[in-house]
Amino acid sequence: MQTKEQKIEKLTKLVNKFSKYIDEYKNPAYNESDLRLEFLNPFFELLDWDIRNEENNHINYKDVVVEERINVYGSDNKKAPDYTFRIGGTKKFFVEAKKPSVDIKDAFEPAFQLKRYGHSAGLCLSILTDFEELSVYDTRKKPNKNDKPTKDRILYYKYTDYIEKFDEIYNLFSKTAIKQGSFEKFEKDDKHRKGSESIDEGILDLVDAFREILAKNIVKNNKDIDIPTLNKAVIKIIDRLFFLRIAEDKEVEPYKTLFNITSHPNIYENLKKIFKEADRRYNSELFKYFKDIDGLVIDDRILKEIIINLYTPECVYEFSQIPVSILGSMYEQFLGKTIRITDGGHVKIEEKPEVKKAGGVYYTPEYIVNYIIKNTVGEKIKGLTPKEIEKIKILDPACGSGSFLIGAYQYLIDYHLSYYTDEKNLQKSIKLQLIRETRNGYILSIPEKQRILINNVFGVDIDQQAVEVAKFSLLLKLMESEDRETKSSISPTGEKEYQDDFNITGQIYHNMKILPNLNNNIKCGNSLIGTDYYNTINMELFEKDDYNKINAFDWDKEFPEILKSGGFDCVIGNPPYIGFHGFNEQKKYFADLYISAKGKYDVYILFIEKSIKLLKSKGLLSYICPTGFMKRDHGKQIRELLLTKTNILAIIDFEHRKIFKEAMNYTGIFIFEKFINKNHSIKISNDIQINYNLFSQKDLSSDLWIFEKTEIKNITSKIKNNLKTMPLDNLTKNIAEGIVTGLNNIYLLSKDFIEKNKFETHYMKPCIRGKNIRKYYISDVQEYVFYPYDNSGVLIPEEQIKKDMPNYYKFLLDNKSLMFDREYFKKSSKAWYELWNQRKIENFETIKIIVPELSDCSRFCIDDKKNYYGDTVCGLSFAKDQEINPLYILGILNSKLLDWYYKKTTVPKANKFFIYKTMFLKNIPIKISDNKYQSKIIDLVQQELTIYKQLHSAKIESDKQFYQKKADIIDKQIDTLVYELYGLTAEEIKIIEASE
Numbered sequence: 001m002q003t004k005e006q007k008i009e010k011l012t013k014l015v016n017k018f019s020k021y022i023d024e025y026k027n028p029a030y031n032e033s034d035l036r037l038e039f040l041n042p043f044f045e046l047l048d049w050d051i052r053n054e055e056n057n058h059i060n061y062k063d064v065v066v067e068e069r070i071n072v073y074g075s076d077n078k079k080a081p082d083y084t085f086r087i088g089g090t091k092k093f094f095v096e097a098k099k100p101s102v103d104i105k106d107a108f109e110p111a112f113q114l115k116r117y118g119h120s121a122g123l124c125l126s127i128l129t130d131f132e133e134l135s136v137y138d139t140r141k142k143p144n145k146n147d148k149p150t151k152d153r154i155l156y157y158k159y160t161d162y163i164e165k166f167d168e169i170y171n172l173f174s175k176t177a178i179k180q181g182s183f184e185k186f187e188k189d190d191k192h193r194k195g196s197e198s199i200d201e202g203i204l205d206l207v208d209a210f211r212e213i214l215a216k217n218i219v220k221n222n223k224d225i226d227i228p229t230l231n232k233a234v235i236k237i238i239d240r241l242f243f244l245r246i247a248e249d250k251e252v253e254p255y256k257t258l259f260n261i262t263s264h265p266n267i268y269e270n271l272k273k274i275f276k277e278a279d280r281r282y283n284s285e286l287f288k289y290f291k292d293i294d295g296l297v298i299d300d301r302i303l304k305e306i307i308i309n310l311y312t313p314e315c316v317y318e319f320s321q322i323p324v325s326i327l328g329s330m331y332e333q334f335l336g337k338t339i340r341i342t343d344g345g346h347v348k349i350e351e352k353p354e355v356k357k358a359g360g361v362y363y364t365p366e367y368i369v370n371y372i373i374k375n376t377v378g379e380k381i382k383g384l385t386p387k388e389i390e391k392i393k394i395l396d397p398a399c400g401s402g403s404f405l406i407g408a409y410q411y412l413i414d415y416h417l418s419y420y421t422d423e424k425n426l427q428k429s430i431k432l433q434l435i436r437e438t439r440n441g442y443i444l445s446i447p448e449k450q451r452i453l454i455n456n457v458f459g460v461d462i463d464q465q466a467v468e469v470a471k472f473s474l475l476l477k478l479m480e481s482e483d484r485e486t487k488s489s490i491s492p493t494g495e496k497e498y499q500d501d502f503n504i505t506g507q508i509y510h511n512m513k514i515l516p517n518l519n520n521n522i523k524c525g526n527s528l529i530g531t532d533y534y535n536t537i538n539m540e541l542f543e544k545d546d547y548n549k550i551n552a553f554d555w556d557k558e559f560p561e562i563l564k565s566g567g568f569d570c571v572i573g574n575p576p577y578i579g580f581h582g583f584n585e586q587k588k589y590f591a592d593l594y595i596s597a598k599g600k601y602d603v604y605i606l607f608i609e610k611s612i613k614l615l616k617s618k619g620l621l622s623y624i625c626p627t628g629f630m631k632r633d634h635g636k637q638i639r640e641l642l643l644t645k646t647n648i649l650a651i652i653d654f655e656h657r658k659i660f661k662e663a664m665n666y667t668g669i670f671i672f673e674k675f676i677n678k679n680h681s682i683k684i685s686n687d688i689q690i691n692y693n694l695f696s697q698k699d700l701s702s703d704l705w706i707f708e709k710t711e712i713k714n715i716t717s718k719i720k721n722n723l724k725t726m727p728l729d730n731l732t733k734n735i736a737e738g739i740v741t742g743l744n745n746i747y748l749l750s751k752d753f754i755e756k757n758k759f760e761t762h763y764m765k766p767c768i769r770g771k772n773i774r775k776y777y778i779s780d781v782q783e784y785v786f787y788p789y790d791n792s793g794v795l796i797p798e799e800q801i802k803k804d805m806p807n808y809y810k811f812l813l814d815n816k817s818l819m820f821d822r823e824y825f826k827k828s829s830k831a832w833y834e835l836w837n838q839r840k841i842e843n844f845e846t847i848k849i850i851v852p853e854l855s856d857c858s859r860f861c862i863d864d865k866k867n868y869y870g871d872t873v874c875g876l877s878f879a880k881d882q883e884i885n886p887l888y889i890l891g892i893l894n895s896k897l898l899d900w901y902y903k904k905t906t907v908p909k910a911n912k913f914f915i916y917k918t919m920f921l922k923n924i925p926i927k928i929s930d931n932k933y934q935s936k937i938i939d940l941v942q943q944e945l946t947i948y949k950q951l952h953s954a955k956i957e958s959d960k961q962f963y964q965k966k967a968d969i970i971d972k973q974i975d976t977l978v979y980e981l982y983g984l985t986a987e988e989i990k991i992i993e994a995s996e
Contacts, residue, residue: 010042019160027101036066040131049085063085065083081321093118093126096113105156115137116312116317116318119142120318121318134157134162136154207238215230225296227341236293246322247479261307276289282515325406329363338351364404370407372404375650376394389412389416389452389456390455392456396571397460398574399460399470400461400463404572408457409452416448417435417443458562459521461522470522479514479515525558527553528610529589567619571615571619574625576603597637601635602628604629616674617674621646622669622670623669623670624668627654630704630706645676647672650685651683655686681695682694682695682700695707711991721925725925727923729922735875736918747786748871757811760806763787763796763804765785766783767867774952775857775894776948776967777945798833848875849863850873851876861890862886862890884926889926891941898924902920905920906920937977943970944967947967
């Protein structure tokens with residue numbers, strides 16, 4: 001490695017040379033190839049990049065790929081950047097080189113070209129240079145053909161600046177700096193983020209626009225089309241166009257094949273001819289003739305608009321550079337919506353019901369996918385030959401757009417390529433045409449990539465559109481490294497029979513088509529519901545929509561050979577999280593079939609159980625899913641099943657960190673092996689980058705799984721098992737959540753809104769909500785809840801409500817579009833205005849301790865006004881002859897010790913907010929003490945109730961500070977008493993006080 005002084009010396013010579021002969025270099029006759037050799041290669045070598053591969057790295061992992069110049073039909077638009085800088089084969093940044101005669105600073109086209117490359121590849125930064133000048137662009141932002149060259153340019157240097165600014169350039173773009181995280185540091189710098197749009201978001205906007213105009217035109221011209229056919233036709237046409245457009249940029253297809261038909265009439269007829277020819281070459285059903293699709297009438301104007309917007313300058317994307325993972329992320333979002341035809345015949349694009357219930361579509365980050373693949377597929381194929389790997393079967397039973405299947409396929413491709421290009425196998429691999437050499441390195445041959453895909457990768461999804469996209473994504477992955485040499489490489493003149501450890505025997509690749517048929521690999525169906533479901537329902541009432549919604553799946557029929565052989569070797573993925581109220585119709589069926597279908601469970605738990613059944617002995621299961629099943633009562637059965645059927649290999653609990661954008665669930669990665677070893681140790685961590693702690697599986701039971709350090713476990717155990725300690729549930733009359741309305745904007749009304757609209761208050765009750773509650777204090781209640789029940793809990797008849805509350809009743813009718821479906825309530829024998837979850841009145845009209853259902857800390861208070869409460873509060877009511885004073889319990893619940901204990905023994909919901917509901921509250925250990933401690937704590941709590949009321953009523957800042965200090969002092973006094981009460985040592989108190 002050269003010293004900095006040596007580098008500066010060489011850079012100085014380079015700069016002086018350029019300065020001395022600058023007029024010659026700026027002559028248009030001076031070509032780009034000479035510039036690279038004389039100046040750019042030496043310059044980037046000074047940034048530690050091995051331009052000439054002197055380290056003799058494998059061709060697939062060399063630092064820099066230098067592209068030959070490829071002109072497209074005489075234009076200046078080549079299909080790849082001049083330099084691709086990589087670490088471990090992963091692209092980090094592009095460099096686009098221009099002759100010094102080109103104006104780097106002010107010319108529009110070079111900057112746009114570079115930004116197209118960088119943005120399409122999902123890169124953070126890239127460089128445009130002719131050595132005389134060097135511009136650095138933030139390529140996260142979507143480029144525009146009309147952008148000025150200064151747009152998104154974050155750094156600009158003249159060659160005369162290089163020596164002075166060498167440290168600045170080195171600390172960002174050197175190989176050493178990038179390996180140390182310089183790009184990650186840049187990406188976290190918010191000053192560069194404004195206006196950024198990820199490439200998947202940009203392509204999604206483009207495809208969404210295509211979907212809308214295409215769907216509207218198809219409906220206009222094809223009056224009898226049904227919704228399933230419409231959705232299938234739209235996605236199939238878009239898939240075909242995208243595939244061919246990508247193939248053009250890879251030069252597998254002639255450039256502008258699609259574009260050229262837009263200048264002639266009858267575009268769809270000409271397009272179908274292209275599809276027919278593509279079907280002859282590619283196979284795999286992507287271009288297969290479908291009467292419902294190919295018989296459609298589509299206006300030229302619409303198709304022309306779509307196709308033109310797939311080409312520059314209207315399209316800013318360079319399709320040859322877009323990773324399949326980015327397209328998969330886009331398609332995952334695309335699949336979250338569906339096309340619907342309204343009663344009036346209008347087309348509407350809307351979220352699918354299941355997506356609404358789940359709170360959106362969340363594409364699994366690539367690093368999570370890679371981690372799961374490495375620790376499942378990677379473990380299963382480690383040390384195996386291609387012949388042995390042939391038998392490995394990998395499944396994602398809720399595959400969506402195919403991100404995990406793509407990850408598994410890529411891992412298999414990389415493994416096989418490494419095996420075939422090993423020095424002892426290389427010549428044989430070339431001879432057998434298992435690999436071929438391209439300008440960017442060796443790649444597997446098309447037949448070999450097909451064989452791996454067909455043999456090893458399997459998926460199921462309930463959504464037919466998702467299945468089609470998963471197939472499409474896998475085909476794109478197969479084509480990802482292909483180029484203009486592909487067509488000639490797939491048609492050997494003779495028949496090839498692959499034998500021994502290299503490949504499956506007897507495979508013949510004569511007149512091979514480029515793409516395989518994936519119908520036997522990726523299938524459509526409900527992984528959780530078998531065909532026996534239809535035995536439990538009245539088929540006379542079962543309509544087509546119901547059939548499509550259930551979409552029962554017969555595993556034995558669909559994958560007979562795999563299941564006869566014992567099952568799958570790996571099950572991987574990100575199963576759906578729907579929530580307990582999202583699958584009411586199937587609950588009885590699930591309860592009869594799955595032992596884990598108990599309590600308020602989510603369907604991801606059923607996927608865990610089903611996947612264990614689908615695994616063969618010693619098979620591996622790994623999901624990223626919510627961690628709630630470890631720490632909640634409804635997970636008891638699945639915890640017991642896992643302990644009796646599997647080795648729990650690893651648990652990574654991400655805790656409060658958001659893995660999915662906008663998602664509220666706390667998630668983790670779980671790895672299970674279908675095999676039992678009672679002495680097995682579990683690897684526990686809260687991040688994939690952090691070393692594991694080991695935890696003995698034999699120490700687990702079906703009780704909650706809380707993994708903490710020994711010192712923490714010792715303290716929580718001491719608190720729980722303290723002498724004369726009782727669960728909170730034993731000291732209360734009742735612990736219950738508040739009312740669940742489902743429609744707060746209808747049933748939960750502000751006092752002002754009621755008065756403004758002159759609503760009657762006959763069945764209105766004052767309502768405390770979580771936002772009203774602070775520690776020892778309740779703000780003024782300004783909301784009321786419509787509670788249509790009498791004192792016995794009987795629902796008030798609709799006619800009676802109409803009579804007693806005519807104005808409000810009219811409001812309910814006027815807002816019926818916002819309310820529940822009345823037909824649904826008729827079927828279920830419920831009133832259309834009934835609350836989702838009413839509560840016993842006796843639980844409300846009593847003095848009680850209340851707490852917000854979600855809070856970042858303990859916020860308990862006394863409700864001495866006996867208010868009703870809404871759907872964000874939990875209440876603890878007490879008997880009239882209660883022996884333990886509720887104020888004593890209130891003081892303990894608000895103490896530092898019990899706040900700490902609660903957070904260490906329960907599960908957070910989101911963003912460090914914890915759940916304060918019956919399932920957790922009932923288990924809080926309350927120490928029953930003598931009257932001495934009780935009277936002291938009660939006295940201090942009474943003081944706190946007064947002080948906190950004064951604090952929240954104070955208007956002057958100095959008064960607020962005064963009352964806050966008083967409250968803090970008494971808080972500490974209560975904390976000290978509670979520490980004494982539970983017998984904690986000074987060292988234990990120190991651990992608690994040091995916690996967040």
